[in-house]
Amino acid sequence: MIGPAGIRAALPHRYPMLLVDRILSAGADEIRSVKAVTLNEPWYGRLGAEPAEADFAYPDFLLLESWTQTAGLLATRSDEGSAAGRTMLFGSLRDVQFHRQVFPGDVLEHHVRLQRAVNDTLVLEGVSRAGDRPVLTIGSVTVAFRPQEQLDPEHAARNSAPLTGSRPGDTS
Amino acid sequence: MTIDAVARLDREELRTLLAETIDADVSDVGDDTDFVESLGVDSLMALEVVVVLERKYGIKFAEQEMRTVRTLNSAYDEVLRKLTERP
Amino acid sequence: MTTAVLARPETVREPAHDPGTGKWSARYSVAIGADEPVFAGHYPDFPILPGVCVLECVRTAAEDSVPPEAAGLRLAAVESGRFLAAVHPGDVLDIELVWEARDAGWRCSAKVATGRGPAASARLHYRREAAA
Numbered sequence: 518m519i520g521p522a523g524i525r526a527a528l529p530h531r532y533p534m535l536l537v538d539r540i541l542s543a544g545a546d547e548i549r550s551v552k553a554v555t556l557n558e559p560w561y562g563r564l565g566a567e568p569a570e571a572d573f574a575y576p577d578f579l580l581l582e583s584w585t586q587t588a589g590l591l592a593t594r595s596d597e598g599s600a601a602g603r604t605m606l607f608g609s610l611r612d613v614q615f616h617r618q619v620f621p622g623d624v625l626e627h628h629v630r631l632q633r634a635v636n637d638t639l640v641l642e643g644v645s646r647a648g649d650r651p652v653l654t655i656g657s658v659t660v661a662f663r664p665q666e667q668l669d670p671e672h673a674a675r676n677s678a679p680l681t682g683s684r685p686g687d688t689s
Numbered sequence: 690m691t692i693d694a695v696a697r698l699d700r701e702e703l704r705t706l707l708a709e710t711i712d713a714d715v716s717d718v719g720d721d722t723d724f725v726e727s728l729g730v731d732s733l734m735a736l737e738v739v740v741v742l743e744r745k746y747g748i749k750f751a752e753q754e755m756r757t758v759r760t761l762n763s764a765y766d767e768v769l770r771k772l773t774e775r776p
Numbered sequence: 777m778t779t780a781v782l783a784r785p786e787t788v789r790e791p792a793h794d795p796g797t798g799k800w801s802a803r804y805s806v807a808i809g810a811d812e813p814v815f816a817g818h819y820p821d822f823p824i825l826p827g828v829c830v831l832e833c834v835r836t837a838a839e840d841s842v843p844p845e846a847a848g849l850r851l852a853a854v855e856s857g858r859f860l861a862a863v864h865p866g867d868v869l870d871i872e873l874v875w876e877a878r879d880a881g882w883r884c885s886a887k888v889a890t891g892r893g894p895a896a897s898a899r900l901h902y903r904r905e906a907a908a
Contacts, residue, residue, distance in 0.1 A: 529819045534826065577832075578780065612854075
């Protein structure tokens with residue numbers, strides 16, 4: 518089990534985009550994490566005086582981000598040695614299905630499995646549940662470890678939104 | 690060659706599957722169009738193609754076999770070989 | 777709908793129907809300001825718009841251009857998505873959308889670019905039935 522300190526050490530993400538609360542278990546190619554959804558999420562700060570019930574649904578794409586950050590934690594574990602000075606980039610995703618919405622009070626459990634690892638690229642799959650009901654199923658997500666300099670705006674070569682790994686901004 | 694292996698592997702269905710996986714139009718995926726040179730498939734996409742083929746046809750690619758999937762013809766032959774190899 | 781991104785799409789080209797193919801197409805722009813809340817934590821002193829937020833912008837634009845026959849459908853899946861280049865504060869997303877009827881629902885295909893070139897592509901699938 519890994520708690521907040523361990524998660525913050527492994528992920529460069531911070532408030533309001535640090536969307537994993539706890540790692541329940543982590544093996545070489547599998548990981549389970551938890552993310553609680555509360556009425557105090559920053560996104561609800563914009564709701565007007567009388568929001569509709571539907572406005573309390575947690576943003577679908579942040580469900581995916583929370584799952585993907587869990588995948589990032591698995592990926593950085595399995596890439597221990599070479600993660601230094603490199604960033605994990607979210608490359609692509611396939612067959613991500615939204616089954617139901619999630620509301621304050623729900624506790625999400627993410628399950629990520631490493632499907633393939635070939636040189637610097639990992640393919641992962643899995644599911645997110647609230648209670649025992651599936652919320653999200655992920656056919657495949659591909660992430661790649663790339664040197665950090667590929668992220669500079671001027672860098673014309675192929676790069677994409679980084680996900681995790683050592684802090685891109687670090688000069689250490 | 691078992692009949693059902695051929696039946697299960699439909700060339701046009703494979704062409705559509707490959708085109709959708711690499712975000713290309715089916716019309717751009719000729720029998721011998723090279724994915725890397727002509728369709729700009731990079732290492733990330735190439736791995737995705739392999740994962741999609743494995744899942745769709747229930748087969749397994751060893752790492753060194755992944756490079757053989759370069760055109761529709763080579764993908765068809767490789768998948769067919771793997772389908773007919775299985776007991 | 778509560779979203780992570782504050783910015784809202786501006787219409788660049790109104791949804792137009794192609795009677796020949798039955799498809800609808802539209803074009804939107806989304807100005808990603810440095811004040812987007814996600815940037816504070818993604819990442820501190822190295823702001824990059826999360827890939828999922830690019831997808832959220834595509835969804836918002838898609839749902840501004842739903843064809844009449846597709847009204848009332850629910851986002852059921854992201855069939856595929858690909859991230860090609862990072863998006864930074866100050867970038868303007870140029871989103872080209874094409875809607876077509878497919879598999880008992882509608883597919884919205886999107887190409888996203890910034891001033892520096894292609895940034896992402898995605899295919900969203902919308903279906904009739906309510907969330908399970």
